[in-house]
Amino acid sequence: MEKIVVALGGNALQASGKPATAEAQLEVVKDTTRYIADLIGEGYKVVIAHGNGPQVGRIVLQNEAANDITPAMPFDVCGAMSQGMIGYHIQQALKNELQKRGNKKAVSTIVTQVVVDKEDSAFKNPTKPIGPFYTEEEANLLKKEKGYDIVEDAGRGFRRVVASPIPKRIVEIDTVETLVDSGAVVITVGGGGIPVIEENGELKGVAAVIDKDLASEKLAEDLDADTLLILTAVDKISLNFRKPNQVDLDDITVAEAKKYIEEGHFASGSMLPKVEAAIKFAESKKGRVAIIASLDNCLEAVKGKQGTRISM
Numbered sequence: 001m002e003k004i005v006v007a008l009g010g011n012a013l014q015a016s017g018k019p020a021t022a023e024a025q026l027e028v029v030k031d032t033t034r035y036i037a038d039l040i041g042e043g044y045k046v047v048i049a050h051g052n053g054p055q056v057g058r059i060v061l062q063n064e065a066a067n068d069i070t071p072a073m074p075f076d077v078c079g080a081m082s083q084g085m086i087g088y089h090i091q092q093a094l095k096n097e098l099q100k101r102g103n104k105k106a107v108s109t110i111v112t113q114v115v116v117d118k119e120d121s122a123f124k125n126p127t128k129p130i131g132p133f134y135t136e137e138e139a140n141l142l143k144k145e146k147g148y149d150i151v152e153d154a155g156r157g158f159r160r161v162v163a164s165p166i167p168k169r170i171v172e173i174d175t176v177e178t179l180v181d182s183g184a185v186v187i188t189v190g191g192g193g194i195p196v197i198e199e200n201g202e203l204k205g206v207a208a209v210i211d212k213d214l215a216s217e218k219l220a221e222d223l224d225a226d227t228l229l230i231l232t233a234v235d236k237i238s239l240n241f242r243k244p245n246q247v248d249l250d251d252i253t254v255a256e257a258k259k260y261i262e263e264g265h266f267a268s269g270s271m272l273p274k275v276e277a278a279i280k281f282a283e284s285k286k287g288r289v290a291i292i293a294s295l296d297n298c299l300e301a302v303k304g305k306q307g308t309r310i311s312m
């Protein structure tokens with residue numbers, strides 16, 4: 001049975017431009033899980049990973065705002081909360097959807113820690129956007145009052161950025177593997193995993209957000225998956241994106257993908273980490289394929305009819 005690690009992007013988890021209520025998130029997740037249920041219905045063994053940038057940013061803000069009433073939780077705990085919150089919605093919506101289709105598969109979220117290097121240079125150079133968008137005026141105030149690092153995010157406004165170290169090891173991988181082998185649908189490395197460092201033989205949470213595409217790639221390698229399916233808002237990756245001479249790509253080799261990166265076709269912080277994760281997975285073992293596609297085309301993409309496929 002073909003094993004697929006599905007990495008869900010922001011648009012699969014929340015409606016853009018709408019208030020970030022629990023109801024709105026659940027509605028979007030319900031749509032998302034219909035597509036995932038289609039994949040499962042076709043017999044694919046599916047493991048789900050997802051992002052958390054907007055959600056963990058909001059949880060941190062809620063904690064900071066309520067600090068006078070009850071102590072704010074540290075950043076790593078906020079990451080764990082985002083995993084639980086998003087995982088809960090996905091596992092509930094997917095279980096309901098599968099049950100409707102007469103499928104009794106178990107669906108479980110694993111709170112997942114991912115080890116990073118405490119010397120990772122990312123800790124000195126924050127790049128991962130989290131939470132809401134701000135105007136320039138709001139951004140300047142937040143920088144001054146809260147000491148946030150804030151950058152302009154791809155022409156969409158200003159956003160807080162935090163460190164995004166490279167994922168080295170998935171702590172709960174054996175548990176995930178056992179559950180996947182038992183036939184369960186597992187939701188894991190949510191938000192790229194809760195970042196932890198190893199100190200004197202112990203795990204310790206750190207303030208960071210791991211890139212979920214890179215963590216999903218690590219997961220796919222560890223589980224010996226056949227396919228890494230990265231779902232986002234566009235159906236294919238493009239050369240000259242959003243320019244009059246845009247060219248959408250169907251099938252590319254790792255060598256071509258590397259050349260396109262060098263030519264600067266993929267925006268850092270958005271498409272670049274996806275293409276990098278796809279390259280790493282395709283190179284890791286003969287026969288492995290990475291696909292970047294939109295959620296609504298995920299089944300067609302797995303069948304080779306949609307999306308961009310990256311292979312050796």
Ligand SMILES: Nc1ncnc2c1ncn2[C@@H]1O[C@H](COP(=O)(O)OP(=O)(O)O)[C@@H](O)[C@H]1O
Nearest residue numbers: 009010232233234237238241265266267270271
């Ligand atoms: N060369 C490119 N081809 C396709 N999309 C691109 C390209 N460069 C940047 N993008 C943008 O990257 C976005 C995906 O990144 P992002 O929104 O961060 O992903 P996520 O779905 O994980 O939240 C696409 O929706 C698209 O707007």
Ligand SMILES: NC(=O)OP(=O)(O)O
Nearest residue numbers: 051052053191211212
């Ligand atoms: N952790 C992470 O990569 O989240 P986003 O995909 O939401 O940025």
